[in-house]
Amino acid sequence: QVQLVQSGAEVKKPGASMKISCKASGNSFSSYSLNWVYQAPGQSLEWMGWIIGRNGDTRYSEKFQGRVTITWDASAGTTSLELRSLSSEDTGVYYCTLRDGYIFFRVDIWGPGTKVTVSS
Amino acid sequence: QSVLTQPPSASGTPGQRVTISCSGSTSNVGGNYVFWYQQFPGSAPKLLISRDDQRPSGVPDRFSGSKSGASASLAISGLRSEDEADYYCATWHGSLWVFGGGTKLTVL
Numbered sequence: 622q623v624q625l626v627q628s629g630a631e632v633k634k635p636g637a638s639m640k641i642s643c644k645a646s647g648n649s650f651s652s653y654s655l656n657w658v659y660q661a662p663g664q665s666l667e668w669m670g671w672i673i674g675r676n677g678d679t680r681y682s683e684k685f686q687g688r689v690t691i692t693w694d695a696s697a698g699t700t701s702l703e704l705r706s707l708s709s710e711d712t713g714v715y716y717c718t719l720r721d722g723y724i725f726f727r728v729d730i731w732g733p734g735t736k737v738t739v740s741s
Numbered sequence: 742q743s744v745l746t747q748p749p750s751a752s753g754t755p756g757q758r759v760t761i762s763c764s765g766s767t768s769n770v771g772g773n774y775v776f777w778y779q780q781f782p783g784s785a786p787k788l789l790i791s792r793d794d795q796r797p798s799g800v801p802d803r804f805s806g807s808k809s810g811a812s813a814s815l816a817i818s819g820l821r822s823e824d825e826a827d828y829y830c831a832t833w834h835g836s837l838w839v840f841g842g843g844t845k846l847t848v849l
Contacts (some may be wrong), residue, residue: 668838
């Protein structure tokens with residue numbers, strides 16, 4: 622049974638960077654991707670990007686390209702999301718998800734989310 | 742503004758059948774699998790329907806998905822009070838994974 626445990630809530634100042642993590646346990650998929658999804662307060666979901674577990678290839682949404690880095694430490698089973706040049710518009714909840722594939726998948730397991738507040 | 746259009750709200754009474762639509766184009770819904778997610782307030786989304794019409798293990802068969810052309814639908818039969826939640830459709834749009842705006846389902 623795959624479980625995702627995300628790091629705790631953070632408060633950041635505008636202009637700062639954040640780095641949050643997500644540890645996956647019980648993953649037995651031979652092919653998988655770790656994805657990050659953002660949800661602003663009261664809003665819909667927004668995919669930020671993925672990293673492919675097998676080879677570390679990444680793909681980012683154009684909206685976050687240049688400000689975001691997703692990494693995967695296979696030995697620790699942990700993915701991290703770094704987002705730079707934070708503004709109040711980055712306030713919200715960040716979810717990691719584990720899929721049994723990248724473009725084609727059937728399973729999409731979500732972590733509980735990490736709340737990030739950007740405020741001066 | 743999402744490329745996937747969902748009604749902002751839907752409602753029904755216990756026992757009823759309700760459907761939630763997700764309208765797109767040949768660039769997204771019409772050419773790729775559609776997924777549906779259920780989200781309760783304060784909780785993470787959960788995958789409800791995979792690949793247009795497949796229920797992951799543990800999802801009640803009251804939930805079903807379908808697709809025709811560039812439109813997809815989520816149907817919930819035998820509506821229960823615990824189905825009150827937000828529902829999102831999602832699919833690929835080029836190289837971008839996109840979500841619909843979400844539909845808030847109220848059980849009257």
